[in-house]
Amino acid sequence: YSAAEDQLRAFAEGLGIPVAETSAGKGSLTGSRWLVGGLGVNGSRAANELAFEADLVLCVGTRLTDFTTGSHSLFQDPGVRFVGVNVNAADAYKLSATAIVADAREALTGLRAELGSTSIQREIAAPVAAWTADLEAGLQLRAGEALGQGEVLQVLNETARQGDWVVAAAGWQPGDLLKLWKTPPGSFTHIEFGFSCMGHEIPAGLGVRMHDGDAPEVFVVVGDGTYLMNPTELVTATQERLKLTVVLLDNGGYQSISRLALGSTGTSVGNERRHRGADGRLPDGDTVAVDFVANARSMGCGAVLAESREALRDALAAARAGEQTTVIVCPTAPDRPLPDSGAFWDLGVPEVAASVDVRDRSDAHRERARAQRHY
Incomplete structure (x- = not known):
């Protein structure tokens, strides 16, 4: 909001300090070797x-939520x-920080001037190379x-141009x-993840389209x-002729929640689109198919099914060339997550359970929680 991109670049590149992004800060620094990815x-x-090894952390404009600090x-x-x-x-005082209550652009400008000829030049090549290879x-x-969902996003990223927006809010996206x-x-990235606003x-x-007019593509990524x-x-997009390109990832349900449930308890119930099983107790029967292409067309949109990288590239090119809102439906494998970040999240695991497996998971969670600390 403070338009501090140039000042952030000058600060990081002038001092040799790695920059990590939060969800809200994604895109604040682009095309720099000092950008080490999400935090x-x-x-x-x-x-x-x-x-993990840093002895001084400069937190600019961040709320320092649980996802950012690894609880x-x-x-x-x-x-x-x-x-x-x-x-x-x-927010400035969180983590017992030395607080600078100020605009990000002005604060970075002032700090850079005060630091003068200081040079940090933190070594980042090895961890970045290892992460890049795993990814x-x-x-x-x-x-x-x-x-996999990551493959869909990779193809979308390859087609993104200057001025384009990508918007996402909930689930794995x-x-x-x-x-x-x-x-x-x-280009611009809008990730609303602080409150997981499904439907945002x-x-x-x-x-975004109303603000930016006709020039860029606005990609909406939704599960x-x-x-x-x-x-x-x-319907509003069709009615008002506000063009969007919606990339819809169909993995058969609420798979991000399902993975969290499996990780915490070993069991996931009701997170997939399924009929009830033979005994009528749980929704663990046959998959319920939804024709998302027909649904989008019924609301006046163009819609296409893209089941391969090539089909997705063609659909994105056609959507960019067209004038109407297009929904591109991409069936994705629910068991193809991207590599783990290695960070801890204090998502509760039942401490009292009849299942030995759940009790073991609880013990493992408490062991990892020992890394939590006050600052």
Whole structure:
């Protein structure tokens, strides 16, 4: 909001300090070797390893939420100190920081001037190279299998141009974008993840289009579960001729929640689109198919099914060349997550359970929670 991109670049590149992104800060620095990716639970392992060892952390405009700090476990240098730059004093003082209650642009300009000829030149090549290799391995095409969500986002990223926007809000999309999206210079990334606002995506895309006019593409990335909760603003897009390109990832349900449930309890119930089983007790029977292409067309949109990288590239090119809102439906494999960030998240695990497996998970969670600390 303070338009501090140039000042951030001058600060980082002049001093040799790595820059890690939060969800809200994605795209603040582009095309710089000092950018080490997302931070925290949904971030890159490179950024998290550097954060683990950091003795001074400059926090610019961040709310320092649980996902960013790894539930207060990420920064492990015994003497680590924080400087908080924020117009909101409550956020500036978090983590017992030395607070600078100020505009980000003005604060970075002033700090850079005060530091003069200081040079840090932090070594970042090894963790960045290791993370890049792991990410590329996770994005490899698997013959005979549906695309992974990361592969869909990678193809979308390859087509993004200056001036384009990408919008995401809930499910796996914001986390995966934080992990792999490389914001092209002059383009914008809007990830609303602080409150996981399901249904935010299409209305937010409309707001971007109304503000920016006809020139750029506005990509709205949405999961099938979120789409089913609030698809009807597509009618508004059609009615008002506000062009969006909606990339809809169909993995058969609320798979991000399913993975969290499996990780915490070993069981997931009701998170996939399924009929009830033979005994009528649980929804673990046959899959319920939803024709998302027909649904989008019924609201006046163009719509196409893209089951391969090539089909997705063609659909994105056609959508860019066209004038109407287009929904591109991409069936994706629910068991193809991107590499783990290595960060801890204090998502509760039942401490009392009849299941030995759940009790073991609880013990493992408590062991990892020992890394949490006050600063």
